[in-house]
Amino acid sequence: MRTALTIAGSDSCAGAGIQADLKTFYAHGVYGMSVITAVTAQNTKGVIGIENISADMVEKQLDAIFTDIKVDAVKVGMLSNRDIIKSVSRKLKKYSPDNIVLDPVMVSKSGHTLLGPDAKDILLKELLPLCTIVTPNIPEAEVITGVTINSINDMKKSCKVIFEMGAKMILIKGGHLSTDPVDILFDGKGFKYFIGKRIHTKNTHGTGCTLSSAIASNLAKGYSVEKSIVKAKEYITIAIQNSLSIGKGIGPTNHFYSIYKKCNMLKEIGEFKNEC
Ligand SMILES: Nc1ncnc2c1ncn2[C@@H]1O[C@H](COP(=O)(O)OP(=O)(O)OP(=O)(O)O)[C@@H](O)[C@H]1O
Numbered sequence: 001m002r003t004a005l006t007i008a009g010s011d012s013c014a015g016a017g018i019q020a021d022l023k024t025f026y027a028h029g030v031y032g033m034s035v036i037t038a039v040t041a042q043n044t045k046g047v048i049g050i051e052n053i054s055a056d057m058v059e060k061q062l063d064a065i066f067t068d069i070k071v072d073a074v075k076v077g078m079l080s081n082r083d084i085i086k087s088v089s090r091k092l093k094k095y096s097p098d099n100i101v102l103d104p105v106m107v108s109k110s111g112h113t114l115l116g117p118d119a120k121d122i123l124l125k126e127l128l129p130l131c132t133i134v135t136p137n138i139p140e141a142e143v144i145t146g147v148t149i150n151s152i153n154d155m156k157k158s159c160k161v162i163f164e165m166g167a168k169m170i171l172i173k174g175g176h177l178s179t180d181p182v183d184i185l186f187d188g189k190g191f192k193y194f195i196g197k198r199i200h201t202k203n204t205h206g207t208g209c210t211l212s213s214a215i216a217s218n219l220a221k222g223y224s225v226e227k228s229i230v231k232a233k234e235y236i237t238i239a240i241q242n243s244l245s246i247g248k249g250i251g252p253t254n255h256f257y258s259i260y261k262k263c264n265m266l267k268e269i270g271e272f273k274n275e276c
């Protein structure tokens, strides 16, 4: 079985962070593992508290996994502060896994800061160049580049700036556009466009976490970066279409629906015999 590791924060309501990542790995048939960088007290309405894990304990978790188990892909999410970023970068440099997807989480959908203001520079300098692909949303791309994004052209300009900073591949996600969402991939040579239809729902908690861990799952299974994004977009679209009105705020996406659909499909073609 292929394996994937998430290095991210815990979200107590499980719409985003470690919990969303592990659900996504599971739904993709990939063995999921976790290194927790912070514990957040969080629900669909917002973030109530954050307690960071010490950099030393983050390193111990990384050593525990990498000295024992082959990791086919890594997804990196919330990293909180400079010390944690330095530790994660050092260990990823040392163990050098084949595929690293960096979701540069900065602010939650509910507006809470998840990355210290002094941590951005070290993230870009130490971690960005180690990653196969970085997946900022529009506000994150604006903070990284200083380029205001109002159009597809602005997204393309930002991709080029992030490439110049040392990223190998950049996917700027269009969930925050006012139009239909268009995600743009740049590999230093050309652009690819992943065009979606906007699903009108308030329940989009954890969409970025889910997309990046779906990309990591597909990379772990050996798909190319482009194919991994196409398949991850299919997954997130179904998860948003069937998102859940749980709680009073921004509800989570629905991972179960994808598994359920897959099981029924396998049943139909006679390859799934057990109860699903
Ligand atoms: N309402 C929507 N309808 C269809 N696709 C969407 C919608 N919102 C987001 N997406 C898609 O979901 C993926 C994640 O994009 P988004 O811009 O929401 O990331 P994000 O802001 O990092 O998410 P989060 O911070 O909530 O985890 C992208 O592929 C985007 O196109």
Ligand SMILES: Cc1ncc(COP(=O)(O)O)c(N)n1
Pocket (backbone or CB within 6 Å): 008, 009, 010, 011, 016, 017, 018, 040, 042, 077, 078, 105, 107, 108, 109, 110, 204, 205, 206, 207, 208, 209
């Ligand atoms: C632990 C953790 N990681 C990431 C996010 C971003 O997700 P969102 O933007 O949907 O709030 C979050 N809220 N919590």
